[in-house]
Amino acid sequence: VGPDGGRMHTARSRNDEVATCIRYRLRGDLLAAAEATVGAREALVEVASEHAETVMPGYTHLQPAQPTTVAHYLLSYEGGLARDTERLLDAYDRANRSPLGAAAFAGTPFDVDRDRTAELLGFDGTVRNSMDAASTRDFLAESASALATLATTLSGLAEDLIIFSKEGVVELSDAYSSTSSIMPQKKNPDTLELTRGVAGDAIGEATGTLSLLKGLPRAYNRDLQRAHASVFEVAGDVREATEVAAGAVATADWDEAALAAAAGEGFSTATGVADLLAMGGMPFRTAHEIVAAAAEAVEDGDSPDAAAAKVDEAARKVTGEPLSAYVSREDVESALDPAESAASRDSAGGPAPEAVADELAAAEAGIDADDAALAAERDALDAASEALDAEVGRYV
Structure with a gap:
């Protein structure tokens, strides 16, 4: 590559370069997953707004407990997904820090501008201590944990819809179901079963990442080479599961008569x-x-x-x-009366129509705020990419 090419590795190490590349890739995965949660929340709010007074049974221990409404039920998952959005954005904030310039782990005697390279690569700052910058993978553990928590939220929603489908109070769209290869009458909730299964993979990855990191001394160890690839894979799987769950909710048919009949079972009032x-x-x-x-x-x-x-x-x-x-x-x-019972519970966050209206308004405001925050992060990355291209263009 000649003398000029040979200078390209000056003040760099595979250690800080790989750590930078992992963060550069992961931040995009986290934004995509967070965007999917916002889309799922929009679907839940839309369906909830159509069923603010649709009575349904509420359960504890899978036993009839108290009447509620479809809106109240769906908004419970919107609240969980809103926290999942927050966790992913928090993980993004800590992942989007540049380790570049840390070199192997002890820094470099060359006059590098770590803040400038971080800015051009779209990072929000640097991981300052060079040993920490090159060796840490805690951002992978945090991201895997946030993804596992999101997958667990989705698994609960999927399980509920599978049970409701079995009980005949919800009919899933054909687009989110399949038939049997031998039993022609079957309509199986396959996509939701796969959504539920993703949680196991995500939880396993979070546990595996922490297990890999728990015994590593400072600074760099080759074990770290195995820490990131499967987190990328799980991030994609969880994002897809989020989109599937959202689509299943958005296209499901809620049988209002069957739900109302079931709402009073087991002396639930x-x-x-x-x-x-x-x-x-x-x-x-x-x-x-x-x-x-x-x-x-x-x-x-x-x-x-x-x-x-x-x-x-x-x-x-x-x-x-x-x-x-x-x-x-x-x-x-x-x-x-189940409908009157649900309507009487007008405390904040309850199933009464006026309480649900407040919840819907708060959920919509939260969605708008998170959507704007995600758009701002995307815009910042695009602006950094343009600035980097312009800077490179000065030399090429």
């Missing part, structure tokens, strides 16, 4: 009745005891009138007084 009694002046523990006793007699097919009569009977047994001593029979029957 029991807590609402107990709350009503407590609001009427009864100690909550007494109200809890009454409704728990009534739960043994109330059946899914009972009319509000029949269920209220059973609660009244339990109240007489526990307290010696009728329900009317605390609340009206009409209010009890209303509390037994």
